[in-house]
Amino acid sequence: MPRSTSRRRLPLAHPAIEEIDLLDVLHALSDPTRMTIVRTLAAEPERACGTFPVDVAPSTLSHHFKVLRESGVVQQREEANRRLTALRAADLDERFPGLLGTVLAAYERTEEPEDEEPGSEEPENE
């Protein structure tokens, strides 16, 4: 059996900062599941794939991570048998200043109550 030493170890192609396309980012953010992932990531530095508060099959989740990664929104690194995902907040902010923050703020403003926030959960009154 060909021991390719590791297949998941392949560089995990992330786009360079200058390669990040705005339309790709907007598209990546326009899906509910992916937006949840991004919001969750905004509150934590890093997180394993399987630990996100989304309700889809593992393979579907994997697909969404691929979209987010290839659009430059998130970054993934291998750690043992897990894959840790992080927001590329700084990179995005360099490429598109203020964009991520504005989008995130816009989302939170919309879904204020009765929405289990992944990060802080202070009951905000509108």
Add this chain to the structure above:
Amino acid sequence: MPRSTSRRRLPLAHPAIEEIDLLDVLHALSDPTRMTIVRTLAAEPERACGTFPVDVAPSTLSHHFKVLRESGVVQQREEANRRLTALRAADLDERFPGLLGTVLAAYERTEEPEDEEPGSEEPENE
């Protein structure tokens, strides 16, 4: 014969400000043709459908306007023969402060040279 007086005159259903959905807006903005429309509109108060610098069939254009209108990004009104489209910049800014401006700025930052800008066309040097 029922003179409905006009069919295109129907209110042209636009979502109310509070009805505007962020994910719908992001999706609307994630298409190249629609982004061009929005950019064009950002430079002018109003414009007729057929006068946008996009290269698609009229029916396709109509479809894109529908997406933009139903997501709350643009507003359309009848004027004689034509349908005038305008950006709902103020509404969007009330709903999602800063979003439109940030996205637009992000786009311009990306496509600096060799992109025929719909608005001003001074040869800017990067």
Add this chain to the structure above:
DNA sequence: ACGCTTCTTCGATGTTTGTCGAACATCGAA
């Protein structure tokens, strides 16, 4: 009344997308 301009609606078409289950790969632990 007739035609011209503008724009929409209606299929049709081919592509992309979100979703799943099954199978596979990797790593750590027993």
Add this chain to the structure above:
DNA sequence: TTCGATGTTCGACAAACATCGAAGAAGCGT
């Protein structure tokens, strides 16, 4: 090495989407 936990890749599939051409509707001009 055998297991279990984690994730990915591979079809498959239905729904959504961008696109077009043809046909239709409204209004302006002649």
